[in-house]
Amino acid sequence: MEKLVRLNDLTFRLFKSESEIQSAVRSVAGKINDDYIGKRPLLIPILNGSFMFAADLLKELKLDCELSFVKAVSYDGAHSTGNLATLIGLNQNIEGRHVIIVEDIVDTGHTLSKILPALQEQNPASLKVASLLLKPLALQAELAVDYVGMEIPNEFIVGYGLDYNGLGRNLRDIYQVVPE
Secondary structure (H helix, E strand, O other): OOOEEEEOOEEEEEEEOHHHHHHHHHHHHHHHHHHOOOOOOEEEEEEOOOHHHHHHHHHHOOOOOEEOOEEEEEEEOOEEEEEEEEEEOOOOOOOOOEEEEEEEEEOOOHHHHHHHHHHHOOOOOEEEEEEEEEOHHHOOOOOOOOEEEEEOOOOOEEEOOEOEOOEOOOOOOEEEEOOO
């Protein structure tokens, strides 16, 4: 029996289970643990969507690290607007720091293409991106995503921090929109 959820006016079917998600989180954490031995990175999760991934990622990191959230908005309903408005800025000095941006999903890349240059101007020792999900076919910006949990098709998804008009963030699994 197919697992479905209805949010607002759309129906979604199970796409990635909680166990698949946690396996991807452990994979990303393992790579970060290996790459940052002897360093103390600053993780900068992008709110709102990355809060669950960031929390689970932190639990799997075996190194000293710090955390500072920023908030950016680039979605309207089920579609990326391509416009970015940073609502909450970074409150820490990142000069000389090893910085890892933590994203829930990279699709068009517009959010990161605005955030990364602004952070690079602050002269971090290194600047990397960790994303649970990557939609290679949706990518419109040239950027490197250094740590990727899973590559997925260009379909709209919800759950595990990702929402549709405010709903679905609390779902443990990730669901994909069912075409109507």
